[in-house]
Amino acid sequence: MTLVHGEVDHGERAGRERELPPNGHAGRGGRPWATLTDCKEVLVVVHSTVYGQRLHDIYPLLGADLRVHVQFTVAPHAFNAGAAAHVRRLGGTVLPWEEAVRREFDLVLAAGSQGLEQLRGPLVRLPHGAGHIKLSPATAGDGPSTTGAGDGRTVAGLGPEYIVWNGQLVPTAYALAHKDERTELGRGCPEALPIAEVVGDGCYDRIAAALPARDRYRAALGLRPGERLVLVCSTWGSGSLFTRLDAVLPRLAAELPRRGYRTALLVHPNVAAAHGPWAVRSWATATARGAVTVLGPEEDWRPLLVAADFVIGDHGSVTLYGTMTGAPILLAEYPHRDVNPRSPGALLARTAPALSPAHPLTSQLTYAARRYRRAEYAAIAARISSEPGRFDRRMRRLLYRVLGLGEPAHVPEPPALPLPAPLWPSADGTGR
Template identity: 35%
Template sequence: MRTLTTLTRLLGVVSLFGGDRRIQLVFTHDERRPGILSAGVPEALRRLGPPVIGWEQATATRFDLAITASENDALTELDAPILLVPHGIGYQKYYPGSRVTSGLDPEKLVRHGEVVPAAIALSHESQRAQLIRSCPPAAERAVVIGDPCLDRMAMSRHRTSRYRRALDAGGRTVVTLASTWGKHSLFGRRPELPVELLGCLPFDGYRVVLTLHPGVWAAYGPWQVQTWLRPAIAAGLALVPPDHGWQAAVLAADCVLSDEGSAALYAAAVDKPVLLTTPGSPTTVTDSPLAALARSVPKLVTELGLRDQIDGAIARHRPGSHAPILEEAVEDSGAALLAGLLYALLGLNPPDDPVFPPVADPEPLTSPAAAFVAGVDASGELVRFPLVAEKSPDLEYRHVLAHADNAERRELDAATVVYADEPERLAGLLDHWPAARLAAAPIDGGCVVRDSTGETHELTADADPVLLSAFAYVRLTTGRPFAGDLNGAAVSALRRH
């Protein structure tokens, strides 16, 4: 494999060999001629734990089959029939700065007058015409297999609740941002979008998730990516690593914000509302299904309210609305079609009922938000937002809440409510942060708050303790009793002496 992207694609393909002891798999990559986005491949293989051999050994060994997701490897050096599979839904992209379709480079498909792959996988019959235009001699090797990644996602849709739990979504609306790589990508053009969303989507109503193309991680490295995104992660962003669940993050989404990358097509294929976040990309094949999808879905407009656009996309989405475009991108296939091709190339009988394993659970990099701005919005609802943006929505009784141990010093200096995990610390919190008007801590079924006069109240309700402490501050400010209604939840209050 050449990159993390191709490794991920190959893992989906070879998952069909699970349980078949006739097949032994080994992995290799050409460390002598790395690709521009090959960083991270050795580390990913070490985490995965398969047998790995060097390129020199691979080229000196006879294999029954070689599977690759890139025509850019030195495939002629391998002694094996070669299956070439695309690393997206079909062939939707040009190589940057050219009009050569990625995956169909004629200079790589034909060497010394011979077609290199024994089989070239297509996701749709229409791609045969693409191949004929790009490399006529290779067209006879084309085989339509559908899309293994989409097949796995389709077979995993019943696990959506499981994936949402892994993302700690609860009953919140999941907004998944999915970025490809490069300067025309979501992350390349709008790197501030995760923070903008966290600052305008109520914390208790929305869960913001980000998936980045493996090329982003390879180009900059995990440390740099996480450093850039540290403010967003600290505010509650769920950042999904490239090899731990981007498909699940799409399946779990109520709305997907994307660019002109394959993730947008996958989101559409599993019938998600899609909002395009960037202008058109010059690397998108002009007459491709991806280009058609980009023309058809709504665009995220910076000047308009982000929340209204997301809510509107969800409300207006009609199941099956993307179907006409997807019908030109991928054909129904299933595991049997791909298994038939794989085992035919191997000269073996396929299993009776081949199946793909389900999509892996997401393992997001995330952190509990430690500071919030809260208040009453125009609808009269008490809401809170992570304290990340310079501007937050207009709120009545606006105030800051900060965790005594986990928030930054500047956040605590600005806090009206300081909260901790232990009720016995309340008096000390107000002594340490004298500008705060309330100290709060969770108790069974609610929270306990202490004001600057030393009065202590227990509030119980079916609500998050931090939001309940914000409710207490609003009631204290308005002079109303602590008992009342919090966004439909009954709050009872008991004064402690």
């Protein structure tokens, strides 16, 4: 082989090109020099960091199969800042959106809806949160309401505006977490019922599996025996706890004893995508006067939830998942007009006490603990997934059916929630 200025000699290159298969490329997907030449091509659509995190539990179901090649693309979305960096942290290949819409795939996976009608290949949709809590934004010209609110709004993710394009269903299959969501889908978009499949909730299963090891997660975070962790969690938007940070965080700083309490703030990544991570951290740190640990948008929130002794939240998914843990919940903000009245989130709002500006914070935490009834919260948590512990098996079955492949000959073994890095390390650096 002759090298000219670091390039392959043209004659040698031509000879090698003649070695390609008769169809002109090795395998599908426009990868002529691929080592594995006959893979099913899977495209994961990451609309935002949150959607990418939501799909994270699916990757182990496909990643060990040499018959399957997974690529990622970042779809147009108002909150897609940080989505490409999220994929690169996974080690994934980011296919430009302009190229993704020109290619054909054997399976497309997404947790959002925007732009999916442009892609070619059977699409499997998942919800991007728990419980389908929120209603769609109110707009002029809405049709009859399916929520009982009387304003023409649908349940976010389950109305035709999320599933139908030009009169045609966009997904091939819609994977739902609970049978109640299938009923809700029938109200909002009955034509989608034939493609709905109840598979359970991956986050629910990971949290449930981690709860028996709660002490290990607490020790990994650096919590000492007897210390109480108050987890403050906010979703995004005008009805979120974040809009009241300047009222909630100063109280945590001023009223909670520094000895015996730790406080962490978890903010929905959409807030950082819209305003920038620096602005979110600056606002939170300034209002908390350094007394609250602020978590970044890429942090895995699930170990924090497993470790928490109290949750102060709003109508976001993390607060709802808190019903699984045994931690009393206080609601600092709840926009009832924007919540699906039949959702488990609405039931939580009728069950959990509301944070009051007129009473000491420590006495309110004590009140929440005293009024806490495990059975009431367990009933709410049971509405997150109607297939507890079965997400991996049911989801893999669905994916391989769409791919037209036989499943690998073993029960799916998803990894456990990893132990977190210490947030409050001790002087010797052990986190204990």
